[in-house]
Amino acid sequence: MSKIDPTKYGPNTRAVRAGQVRSAEGEHSELIFASSSYVFQNAAEAAARFKGDLPGNIYSRFTNPTVRTFEERLAALEGGERCVATSSGMSAILSTCLGLLKGGDHIVSSRSIFGTTVGLFNNILPKFGLTTTFVDLTDYAAWEAAIRPETKLLFLETPSNPLTEIADIRKLADIAHAHDCLLAVDNCFCTPALQLPFSLGADIVIHSATKYIDGQGRCVGGAVIGDEKRLEDVFVFLRTAGPTLSPFNAWVFLKGLETLNIRMKKHCENAQQIAEWLEQQPHVEKVYYPGLKSHPQHALAGRQQSGYGGVVSFIVKGGQEAAWRVVDSTQLFSITANLGDTKSTITHPATTTHHRLTDEQRLESGISPGLLRLSVGFEDVEDLQEDLRYGLNPR
Numbered sequence: 001m002s003k004i005d006p007t008k009y010g011p012n013t014r015a016v017r018a019g020q021v022r023s024a025e026g027e028h029s030e031l032i033f034a035s036s037s038y039v040f041q042n043a044a045e046a047a048a049r050f051k052g053d054l055p056g057n058i059y060s061r062f063t064n065p066t067v068r069t070f071e072e073r074l075a076a077l078e079g080g081e082r083c084v085a086t087s088s089g090m091s092a093i094l095s096t097c098l099g100l101l102k103g104g105d106h107i108v109s110s111r112s113i114f115g116t117t118v119g120l121f122n123n124i125l126p127k128f129g130l131t132t133t134f135v136d137l138t139d140y141a142a143w144e145a146a147i148r149p150e151t152k153l154l155f156l157e158t159p160s161n162p163l164t165e166i167a168d169i170r171k172l173a174d175i176a177h178a179h180d181c182l183l184a185v186d187n188c189f190c191t192p193a194l195q196l197p198f199s200l201g202a203d204i205v206i207h208s209a210t211k212y213i214d215g216q217g218r219c220v221g222g223a224v225i226g227d228e229k230r231l232e233d234v235f236v237f238l239r240t241a242g243p244t245l246s247p248f249n250a251w252v253f254l255k256g257l258e259t260l261n262i263r264m265k266k267h268c269e270n271a272q273q274i275a276e277w278l279e280q281q282p283h284v285e286k287v288y289y290p291g292l293k294s295h296p297q298h299a300l301a302g303r304q305q306s307g308y309g310g311v312v313s314f315i316v317k318g319g320q321e322a323a324w325r326v327v328d329s330t331q332l333f334s335i336t337a338n339l340g341d342t343k344s345t346i347t348h349p350a351t352t353t354h355h356r357l358t359d360e361q362r363l364e365s366g367i368s369p370g371l372l373r374l375s376v377g378f379e380d381v382e383d384l385q386e387d388l389r390y391g392l393n394p395r
């Protein structure tokens with residue numbers, strides 16, 4: 001049965017309709033195709049499928065109908081030609097690098113990226129001859145200065161984690177293209193509901209679907225989106241190396257996409273209220289949230305994003321002791337490093353997600369001992385405020 005043409009419909013229609021192919025049973029919701037392999041009508045059809053003369057499934061390490069529905073739906077939301085789903089956000093980044101780069105190539109990356117991505121760039125990729133130079137996210141001169149003849153990829157996240165710094169994607173795309181490099185954006189924090197990197201010149205969009213795309217903390221997965229030709233190289237890597245997404249996880253994520261636009265609106269709404277409230281609290285030194293007028297890139301965030309996101313960070317007066325007191329006195333906030341969930345979470349970056357950094361590196365990256373990161377979920381805002389108020393007011 002026919003699929004919808006994503007270019008003809010708005011983002012809300014695409015979120016619930018793109019990519020679905022109904023079986024002869026006429027099911028309304030998407031099926032989970034729990035099948036590792038596929039049968040052929042006869043020997044000639046098998047041969048034609050393997051040769052690539054006939055489209056169709058062969059084996060679920062290559063393609064699976066449920067995974068394909070998720071891929072097509074996410075590609076339709078990002079406005080990209082093709083998406084390949086991966087077993088995790090990290091394997092999406094690995095597949096991008098190993099699918100598109102070769103030994104001797106060089107990456108320029110923002111310093112303010114997911115910690116495990118730093119580990120991949122620093123400890124794993126160099127074994128295969130891929131090296132990385134790290135620069136400050138918003139220092140555009142530094143990005144340009146770090147580019148060498150062998151540089152092939154610029155990599156960033158915006159907003160950054162946990163300080164919610166915003167990079168001008170258009171500006172970095174122009175720098176990348178002036179030097180024949182690709183710009184890859186990890187769009188995990190905003191999702192296509194709030195930010196469309198392709199419309200700003202990016203070449204590759206990467207996701208950890210584990211976060212907002214799932215939205216309820218159930219599965220680990222990821223995706224890479226880009227144009228047909230480049231994504232074929234990523235797909236060939238994935239098909240060969242094997243970090244493919246399971247059909248069950250793909251199904252959870254594609255159902256997640258159906259509510260992504262409305263969920264992101266709610267995350268933004270609640271996060272804005274929490275951020276404004278935190279700014280009023282006497283024991284809070286500083287609040288980081290792009291939706292606040294005090295945020296240095298508030299205007300850029302307003303132009304580049306259609307919402308300010310669900311992550312709010314703040315510094316508690318009194319250093320680590322005060323920050324831990326806030327963490328330990330919460331009853332509602334889950335103490336976990338995960339984010340993008342309907343349930344609000346609280347993290348102390350200096351001793352968890354950023355504990356591997358030296359004191360000096362932490363200072364340089366602004367991860368102070370009193371810093372806390374919230375991923376604001378769907379509880380009643382008054383309840384969340386009450387939950388924080390207790391730890392913020394030492395008796």
Ligand SMILES: *Cc1c(COP(=O)(O)O)cnc(C)c1O
Nearest residue numbers: 088089090114186188208210221
């Ligand atoms: C979590 C995360 C990743 C890694 O994703 P996994 O699904 O945990 O492998 C990559 N980038 C960002 C921004 C993340 O938050």
